[in-house]
Amino acid sequence: MTDIAKQMNQLRETLRYHEYQYHVLDEPKIPDSEYDRLFHQLKTLEQQYPEFITANSPTQRVGAKPLSGFSQIIHEIPMLSLDNAFSDEEFYAFVKRIQDRLVLLPETLEFCCEPKLDGLAVSILYVNGVLTQAATRGDGSTGEDITANIRTIRNIPLQLLTDHPPARLEVRGEVFMPQAGFEKLNELALAKGEKTFANPRNAAAGSLRQLDPKITSQRPLMLNAYSIGIVEGVDLPETHYGRLQWLKSIGIPVNAEIQLCDGVENVLNFYRTIQQKRPTLGYDIDGTVLKINDIALQQELGFISKAPRWAIAYKFPAQEEMTI
Numbered sequence: 001m002t003d004i005a006k007q008m009n010q011l012r013e014t015l016r017y018h019e020y021q022y023h024v025l026d027e028p029k030i031p032d033s034e035y036d037r038l039f040h041q042l043k044t045l046e047q048q049y050p051e052f053i054t055a056n057s058p059t060q061r062v063g064a065k066p067l068s069g070f071s072q073i074i075h076e077i078p079m080l081s082l083d084n085a086f087s088d089e090e091f092y093a094f095v096k097r098i099q100d101r102l103v104l105l106p107e108t109l110e111f112c113c114e115p116k117l118d119g120l121a122v123s124i125l126y127v128n129g130v131l132t133q134a135a136t137r138g139d140g141s142t143g144e145d146i147t148a149n150i151r152t153i154r155n156i157p158l159q160l161l162t163d164h165p166p167a168r169l170e171v172r173g174e175v176f177m178p179q180a181g182f183e184k185l186n187e188l189a190l191a192k193g194e195k196t197f198a199n200p201r202n203a204a205a206g207s208l209r210q211l212d213p214k215i216t217s218q219r220p221l222m223l224n225a226y227s228i229g230i231v232e233g234v235d236l237p238e239t240h241y242g243r244l245q246w247l248k249s250i251g252i253p254v255n256a257e258i259q260l261c262d263g264v265e266n267v268l269n270f271y272r273t274i275q276q277k278r279p280t281l282g283y284d285i286d287g288t289v290l291k292i293n294d295i296a297l298q299q300e301l302g303f304i305s306k307a308p309r310w311a312i313a314y315k316f317p318a319q320e321e322m323t324i
């Protein structure tokens with residue numbers, strides 16, 4: 001490989017490292033200006049030596065041309081929906097159903113507790129560590145191919161940060177728009193006499209459904225992963241929390257509020273703590289998702305038709321609708 005090509009690959013690795021530090025660990029090691037300088041340096045070299053451009057270079061996030069439409073993708077593993085609870089009593093009933101079903105009941109039940117992000121569920125497939133395909137949840141069995149738009153989301157890595165990537169890894173998570181970005185987008189739209197969005201969830205959905213990736217690329221979208229679908233060629237941790245930590249270690253952003261809670265009272269404390277923090281999070285949530293942490297127990301409990309027996313969305317009381 002020529003020295004130029006080596007220099008370009010080195011720049012790509014450096015940029016990927018700093019993207020990880022900034023977007024996943026929230027611990028930037030360099031100022032944005034230095035990142036922009038490195039990015040511009042790589043962009044310039046790629047313009048001078050286009051033969052050395054790689055598909056997953058950090059400069060290749062925005063697709064060339066708009067699509068004429070979205071093709072359909074069938075989910076190999078259906079994307080499940082969640083049963084809801086709206087009170088402590090309904091959560092207790094959910095736990096009792098679990099206790100009644102488990103053959104060997106552990107002393108206490110450990111839950112992985114997560115904020116329930118109010119965005120759009122997506123599925124992102126990495127083949128040998130490279131972002132290859134992405135789809136909306138759709139009806140749970142079939143979704144729309146939004147690969148070109150997902151590639152433009154800055155905190156989603158175009159390739160996994162590991163020397164031993166799994167043959168296939170499907171990351172499932174929520175794409176959302178932070179409130180600050182939503183307000184700025186609506187101000188811009190108002191100033192340009194364009195339509196505004198009623199709420200960040202609609203703004204995220206509208207941005208992901210753009211046929212032109214250049215438009216999506218200008219929208220302040222983020223992903224937080226919350227589960228794994230297809231996985232081949234790697235031994236995963238045996239707990240849900242352990243799997244989320246593993247995703248984070250290979251470059252996938254995971255929500256910072258996620259906690260392990262042992263026993264029902266600690267789970268309810270988490271619910272109330274997140275409810276209190278809700279106005280300060282900077283993004284919309286509509287409750288929490290409380291999951292049995294042990295994978296073997298999840299598998300023993302299985303699903304009722306589409307929803308899992310091992311997880312429940314405990315929602316907050318409806319807020320008065322926002323008026324724009």
Ligand SMILES: NC(=O)n1nc(-c2ccco2)nc1N
Nearest residue numbers: 080114115116117174226289
């Ligand atoms: N929306 C959201 O934040 N979700 N959704 C799940 C989920 C849906 C199905 C299994 O897990 N988990 C979280 N944190």
